[in-house]
Amino acid sequence: MTTDKHRYVVAAIRAVLVLTGAVVTVAVLYSFSTMPTASGSGDGFVRGLSYLFGSVFFVLAVGGAGLGIALPSLLGAEDTLAFDRWQRRCLQGAGGLFVVGFVVGLATGLLTQLPFGLFLWLVATILAVLVVSCVLIWRLFEVFVTALVRLIAAESGE
Template identity: 35%
Template sequence: MTVRSRLGVLQLPIAGLGVLVVAWTAYQFATIPPSPPESDGFVEGLVGFFLGVSAWSGFLLAALGFAIPPGDAPGIRFNRWQRRLFVGAAAAAVLSLAAPLVALLLPSVGVGMGVAVRTWLVLWPAAVLALVGGLGWRAAEAVAVRVRA
């Protein structure tokens, strides 16, 4: 058994765990009870922050999981360009986290928070579009094969 085959076994569990984490986070975020009127909303904000970290982690797991080639193991056989889209989605997710941190930690560089926020607002949709685009591309290929047969 080669290293590629051993890694290929992990494609669906890692990607599936990432998708489940994102779905669980979205459900939890949708069911957060509103803060009482006399509250300052600190707890709600803290929960939102940790759910955001959870969603980001799940997205990263899903993107990297789909990027693993299945080898000889059962899995989804994405082509090289689709896997590159998934790696790009993971890279954009990591960079979207790094942009605000750079703006906060290195104010002398001249990167203001406005630039960091705009960068974050561009990178997150790009990451999501890359992941959804790669999955949609593979789904369209699978449908085309079924229709032709």
């Protein structure tokens, strides 16, 4: 595959992961916010299940979006967000958390109890999302500081 096709495929997969993750995250948050309050007639079990499954969908959607952001770093492709070397390493670590968390969670779930394996995978996904979020904040701060330095230099006439 040529580099242009490779770049296009990575960008398409990345866009699908990030957009799907964002849409599902917004949908879950919207459904949580519009969920009616539980009545005293015993709706608590159904409400609890909806919160449980909604939370799992939320974590997986945010994890998918995070994986989409980390994908070019995992594949060694060029990134339009211009992450530096250390940011790419952090994103590769986050991608490793996604993949290794899934494998360890699946193995643990099959060898012991499936809910425990699912819990391990969700914890690894949450940690990976935190790493991706920190890297995005780090990169945004770099962009802000660079723009501020350019603005100050332009105003001082240099």
